Amino acid sequence: MSQQDVAERELTMSRAMTDAIAHEMRADEDVFYMGEDVADYGGIFDSTQGLLDEFGRDRIMDVPISETAYVGAAVGAAMEGMRPIAELMFVDFFGVGMDQIYNFMAKNTYMSGGEVSVPMVLTAGVGGTYNDAAQHSQTLYGTFAHLPGMKVVVPSTAYDAKGLMHNAIRDDDPVVYLFHKRLMGIGWMPAPDGPKTPVPDDPYVLPFGEADVKREGSDVTIVTLGLHVHRALTAAEQLATDGISAEVVDLRSLVPLDTETILDSVRKTGNLLVVDEDYRSYGVTSEVIARVAEHDPSLVTSVDRLAVPDVPIPYAREMEDEVIPDATDIVASIESMDL
Amino acid sequence: MSASESVTVDSDTYWPADVDAEEAIVTNWFVQPGTQVQEGDLLGEIQVEKVAIEVTATTTGEVTALLVDEDAAFERGEPLLSIAPRTDE
Amino acid sequence: MVVVTRTQMERMYEDMVTARRYEERLQEEYLEGKQPSFDISAGPIPGELHLAAGHEASGVGVCHHLTDDDTVTAPHRPHHIAIAKGVDLKRMTAEIFGRKTGLAKAKGGHMHLYDSDAGFACSGIIAEGCPPAVGAGLAAKKRNSDAVAVAFLGEGAIDQGAFFESLNFASVHELPVVFVIEDNDWAISMPKERVTDVSDGSQRAGGFEMPGQRVDTDDAVAIYEAAGKAIARARDGNGPTLLEVQVHRRMGHFMGDPQTYRPEDDVADAQARDSIERLKSDLRDHGATSDELTTIETSAADRVDEAIAWAKDQPAPSPDDAYTDVFTSPPRGVADQAEAPSQGGDD
Numbered sequence: 108m109s110q111q112d113v114a115e116r117e118l119t120m121s122r123a124m125t126d127a128i129a130h131e132m133r134a135d136e137d138v139f140y141m142g143e144d145v146a147d148y149g150g151i152f153d154s155t156q157g158l159l160d161e162f163g164r165d166r167i168m169d170v171p172i173s174e175t176a177y178v179g180a181a182v183g184a185a186m187e188g189m190r191p192i193a194e195l196m197f198v199d200f201f202g203v204g205m206d207q208i209y210n211f212m213a214k215n216t217y218m219s220g221g222e223v224s225v226p227m228v229l230t231a232g233v234g235g236t237y238n239d240a241a242q243h244s245q246t247l248y249g250t251f252a253h254l255p256g257m258k259v260v261v262p263s264t265a266y267d268a269k270g271l272m273h274n275a276i277r278d279d280d281p282v283v284y285l286f287h288k289r290l291m292g293i294g295w296m297p298a299p300d301g302p303k304t305p306v307p308d309d310p311y312v313l314p315f316g317e318a319d320v321k322r323e324g325s326d327v328t329i330v331t332l333g334l335h336v337h338r339a340l341t342a343a344e345q346l347a348t349d350g351i352s353a354e355v356v357d358l359r360s361l362v363p364l365d366t367e368t369i370l371d372s373v374r375k376t377g378n379l380l381v382v383d384e385d386y387r388s389y390g391v392t393s394e395v396i397a398r399v400a401e402h403d404p405s406l407v408t409s410v411d412r413l414a415v416p417d418v419p420i421p422y423a424r425e426m427e428d429e430v431i432p433d434a435t436d437i438v439a440s441i442e443s444m445d446l
Numbered sequence: 447m448s449a450s451e452s453v454t455v456d457s458d459t460y461w462p463a464d465v466d467a468e469e470a471i472v473t474n475w476f477v478q479p480g481t482q483v484q485e486g487d488l489l490g491e492i493q494v495e496k497v498a499i500e501v502t503a504t505t506t507g508e509v510t511a512l513l514v515d516e517d518a519a520f521e522r523g524e525p526l527l528s529i530a531p532r533t534d535e
Numbered sequence: 536m537v538v539v540t541r542t543q544m545e546r547m548y549e550d551m552v553t554a555r556r557y558e559e560r561l562q563e564e565y566l567e568g569k570q571p572s573f574d575i576s577a578g579p580i581p582g583e584l585h586l587a588a589g590h591e592a593s594g595v596g597v598c599h600h601l602t603d604d605d606t607v608t609a610p611h612r613p614h615h616i617a618i619a620k621g622v623d624l625k626r627m628t629a630e631i632f633g634r635k636t637g638l639a640k641a642k643g644g645h646m647h648l649y650d651s652d653a654g655f656a657c658s659g660i661i662a663e664g665c666p667p668a669v670g671a672g673l674a675a676k677k678r679n680s681d682a683v684a685v686a687f688l689g690e691g692a693i694d695q696g697a698f699f700e701s702l703n704f705a706s707v708h709e710l711p712v713v714f715v716i717e718d719n720d721w722a723i724s725m726p727k728e729r730v731t732d733v734s735d736g737s738q739r740a741g742g743f744e745m746p747g748q749r750v751d752t753d754d755a756v757a758i759y760e761a762a763g764k765a766i767a768r769a770r771d772g773n774g775p776t777l778l779e780v781q782v783h784r785r786m787g788h789f790m791g792d793p794q795t796y797r798p799e800d801d802v803a804d805a806q807a808r809d810s811i812e813r814l815k816s817d818l819r820d821h822g823a824t825s826d827e828l829t830t831i832e833t834s835a836a837d838r839v840d841e842a843i844a845w846a847k848d849q850p851a852p853s854p855d856d857a858y859t860d861v862f863t864s865p866p867r868g869v870a871d872q873a874e875a876p877s878q879g880g881d882d
Contacts, residue, residue, distance in 0.1 A: 176700030179666020219649035220640030221860035
């Protein structure tokens, strides 16, 4: 499977992210990182590991537990031309500072007729699968993608994470960068195989609005993001042994959304399964299916979606496993499709 | 470029000072047999109790073997990987 | 000790008279076309309009210490502050009238006025302007500049979480920020004593390592002196201050507000204490003649009338303009890089 002629060095997703951040911080004094426990702790989910030693407390800033104040301060600093990266430790904390996020960060450019820009990144740890229950396990992809004015990206691999982070920092607009805790490569939350990939040493930019076909196939298209890219790939392996060829499309970017790649894929396979770790109703799965349908409903014969049902995420393992789709659920969905 | 016999990199090198535990796991490998490394390069991570530790190359050369699998446990003192040192001309 | 010169007083008088005239003229323009019964979306100025007649002393007393490099955030009752800060009056008026050449191409309106040349922005969620002002102070400190940031807020805003968090953040990081509470006693229809637990909002500084001061009189010179101290303190790197200044709301909360909740004598009282009359009287004590004062008043009135006439002459935006300016850079981000290097491995 590997076509490497030289065995390349791999990185965890967290190291790929910090690699990009460190590079940008060396290149531009206006870039700084602010969040809870980002200094000595290096980020609860390793998002700033090693950065304090190189850049110091002034640029890797611990902030008080006050999302409204520090996210808003990031907005204000960005409007003065700095390029802050503000972190929500858990995306679930967005509620505490949501006004500054969706009413200011996302809207200042528009409300000023393009006169001001807000060149900041809002990073956030997302995702469940480790029994952290309803207030610490959400992804909220749909919430951020739904509200206008913010670009939203979701890396699933170390390679993608670095390229998207370079772009996010250099972009003059607010970018919401959602990193899945289970994909980071944290010792106490082991990642599946997959997010750890070879990562070039040099900086590179992945454009937003470009999905990535992570596995080619011909019978069914699985459109997904984040952790579920890897669950879909596992499912695809299983399906292959049953003679079903599944194509896995990793969205990578929700705003802007790469509709073309989705359409190209369903044009080829004629069957669509959308898999999402956010709530089912009014979210990513709805959006992807709607985009296909409004373009040409005749492209697809079978359509289905798997997502977290419209319930708060439960604590006990049996229940959390039930509500968050896994590879087995993906296989079952596809096998019950009329392909 | 001359290569000499592989040297093993011993887990004891990385053990944190004030930790009693004698067992640990490899959480991540970033290299594989064939990867060229410089002294000081990051090769992988191990976890001793709650502490995450970086495994860095003790010599410049080529990785020849990973002696403990990722996610597997090992005891203090066991070798983690081997590197064939390379002296550049 | 802040000494106020006659020239400074004249400048303040000029901006106060301009602001008062502006609000009165906007009131006329706004109400036109809304008859016979008040339809908020009808007429040349649609939507809500929050006029600041009676707040003028606060705008000049604070902003006349500031330069274009200093940043001001203001709430939904901003015109007096914008005028004192030196915002482009014509383009601001065009924005309020919803014209294409307005400050925000008519996308923001009166509650969302941005003039980054003048270092001014306002917005409509209570206390929302505090954190970004803190951020501007943070940027100033990181850049070692002596710029300061000022966040204006109403007395109703001091109960909002964003206010407390901003005080803490500014304090713990010793940022060059001044918070100015404009206390006009009324949060729409709620009188201060019904909703806030202190009668002197500046006391809330006591919960933080920050000085607080209240200026009880609606007096431009007194405000100027207090603000001067606070701003100098910030500029000198000595951290934030919380100021509260008493002002009076001469009109309703928003245009169309019948103010039935407000006791008649309260309205009369506000009308009687006019900070403009007070400054005028101070100027006379400093030797200003009636002619000199009239010249200032006439010039201010002309400036306002000219701005409004200019604005009404500006083109309307086209419906399609609604789709632009969501982002400043291409949706795909920095797309000018060479193609990303291939990953190697299993594609």
